[in-house]
Amino acid sequence: MTQNTLDARDAGTEAPLVSVRDLKTYYADDSIIASKPPVKAVDGVSFDIYRGETLGLVGESGCGKSTLGRTMLGLETATDGDVVVDGTNVADLSGRERREWARNAGMVFQDPEESLNDRMTIGEIVREPLDAHSVGTPDERRERVRDLLTTVGLQPEHYYRYPHQFSGGQKQRIGIARALALEPDFLVLDEPTSALDVSVQARIINLLNELQDDLGLTYLFISHDLSVMKHIADRIAVMYLGNVAELGPARDVFDDPQHPYTVSLLSAVPGRHGTDVERVALPGTPPSPRDPPSGCPFNTRCPAKIRPAKHDDLSVDAWDAIEAFREVLRGRALGQDGVLAEVKRRLGFVDADVTESVDDLFSNVEIDGDAWAVIEQSIDLAEDARYADAEALLADEFGGVCEERDPENELGDGRVSRCHRHRDEYEDVAPVVERRRADD
Ligand SMILES: Nc1ncnc2c1ncn2[C@@H]1O[C@H](COP(=O)(O)OP(=O)(O)OP(=O)(O)O)[C@@H](O)[C@H]1O
Numbered sequence: 144m145t146q147n148t149l150d151a152r153d154a155g156t157e158a159p160l161v162s163v164r165d166l167k168t169y170y171a172d173d174s175i176i177a178s179k180p181p182v183k184a185v186d187g188v189s190f191d192i193y194r195g196e197t198l199g200l201v202g203e204s205g206c207g208k209s210t211l212g213r214t215m216l217g218l219e220t221a222t223d224g225d226v227v228v229d230g231t232n233v234a235d236l237s238g239r240e241r242r243e244w245a246r247n248a249g250m251v252f253q254d255p256e257e258s259l260n261d262r263m264t265i266g267e268i269v270r271e272p273l274d275a276h277s278v279g280t281p282d283e284r285r286e287r288v289r290d291l292l293t294t295v296g297l298q299p300e301h302y303y304r305y306p307h308q309f310s311g312g313q314k315q316r317i318g319i320a321r322a323l324a325l326e327p328d329f330l331v332l333d334e335p336t337s338a339l340d341v342s343v344q345a346r347i348i349n350l351l352n353e354l355q356d357d358l359g360l361t362y363l364f365i366s367h368d369l370s371v372m373k374h375i376a377d378r379i380a381v382m383y384l385g386n387v388a389e390l391g392p393a394r395d396v397f398d399d400p401q402h403p404y405t406v407s408l409l410s411a412v413p414g415r416h417g418t419d420v421e422r423v424a425l426p427g428t429p430p431s432p433r434d435p436p437s438g439c440p441f442n443t444r445c446p447a448k449i450r451p452a453k454h455d456d457l458s459v460d461a462w463d464a465i466e467a468f469r470e471v472l473r474g475r476a477l478g479q480d481g482v483l484a485e486v487k488r489r490l491g492f493v494d495a496d497v498t499e500s501v502d503d504l505f506s507n508v509e510i511d512g513d514a515w516a517v518i519e520q521s522i523d524l525a526e527d528a529r530y531a532d533a534e535a536l537l538a539d540e541f542g543g544v545c546e547e548r549d550p551e552n553e554l555g556d557g558r559v560s561r562c563h564r565h566r567d568e569y570e571d572v573a574p575v576v577e578r579r580r581a582d583d
Contacts, residue, residue: 159191160361161215161329166224168207168214180433184210186385187224192329197355197362199376199393201369201408203429207385208365212331215363216250228329249322251315253334258318259306265292265317266302272324291320296350312343316350323354333365348374370412373397381405384440385432391558401560403447403572423576426463427470434477439563442545443470447564447575451543454514459582464504465518469537471500472521476530497525514540
């Protein structure tokens with residue numbers, strides 16, 4: 144990206160190529176028997192992508208990256224919100240217009256093995272979009288394919304070969320040539336290097352960077368791997384459970400992460416800037432996108448969660464035990480069949496698994512006074528299979544602001560970090576994470 148582009152954006156005079164506003168993509172459960180809540184794969188995402196830039200989208204598996212990319216291309220239908228490309232709302236397009244939009248955008252997929260049809264020649268694979276849109280004469284199309292093969296670093300003679308004759312990196316070049324066939328302005332690159340060896344990854348990233356400069360392309364580059372982003376992204380959006388937790392210029396996100404989730408992701412990148420950043424291990428697993436937590440989506444695993452002041456004296460071990468017990472309760476509440484639970488309650492059933500979890504979690508930690516009284520009440524409810532009530536009691540007592548309210552973006556200057564800790568009344572993220580890690 145040029146300095147002029149950056150200046151224009153800073154001055155607010157450059158219009159974005161793509162604007163995503165409060166985008167939601169939910170997958171409904173179609174089964175008639177036991178219908179569950181929808182999977183909230185993308186749950187209220189907003190950002191802009193400017194012409195000629197690469198926005199890196201990073202996050203753990205299942206956080207909604209692919210769904211977001213596919214929705215932006217009109218390959219999934221948004222449940223709510225807008226994707227506006229060059230002033231046109233993708234959701235409003237239909238028929239011919241949607242085909243036209245598809246022409247101006249393309250997608251490169253993770254696994255070149257799977258995305259290339261082994262029974263077609265390379266020429267046919269790359270030519271397919273040109274044939275589908277009846278671009279030029281057959282001779283012109285063949286010529287264009289030969290040019291495209293050269294553009295991505297292959298040979299025109301490869302036209303009549305088959306995918307199995309190529310290496311992983313070469314196959315990804317074929318996938319890129321195909322995505323470029325219709326001269327798109329905007330490309331979604333979904334983990335395009337994840338299936339490749341590190342040295343091949345670097346070559347594909349170089350190719351993508353060169354193509355961007357030569358053809359003025361705009362990229363959404365999806366990866367679960369933050370270290371890859373360093374080599375390609377101008378800005379980075381960090382996604383967690385269907386939401387963007389943090390977004391900012393790549394260098395700022397790397398050098399000065401603001402959101403606790405980014406802090407923990409970065410701590411897992413080996414040898415970051417040669418520093419010896421200690422790893423922040425996240426407890427538990429991401430919650431189900433069918434049943435995201437209330438308040439901040441990251442609150443169930445956050446290493447900097449704001450705790451209610453009245454329980455300031457509880458140790459890190461005590462908090463870990465309480466959070467782990469709450470996760471057990473949430474899991475059981477989610478898997479609970481209402482009728483079966485009612486029958487168990489009436490029969491005076493005691494949930495032995497809960498008793499075992501309680502022994503496991505609480506036998507070696509000290510929790511006294513009011514806090515323990517509430518935990519005991521919750522254990523009684525859980526042993527009666529009243530998991531949701533047990534969890535609600537703990538949420539009331541130990542929840543705090545992170546569970547009560549979804550944080551807004553609390554930063555300015557082109558950066559986003561949705562965390563309550565950026566407000567003046569709370570201590571900053573970094574010292575809290577550091578202290579809790581030291582106490583661990
Ligand atoms: N067609 C579908 N029907 C129902 N649920 C889906 C569908 N596609 C994705 N999901 C669910 O939506 C959530 C987000 O999935 P998505 O593939 O977008 O995440 P991701 O971050 O790209 O993960 P990965 O890196 O593993 O591909 C997951 O819980 C996934 O199981």
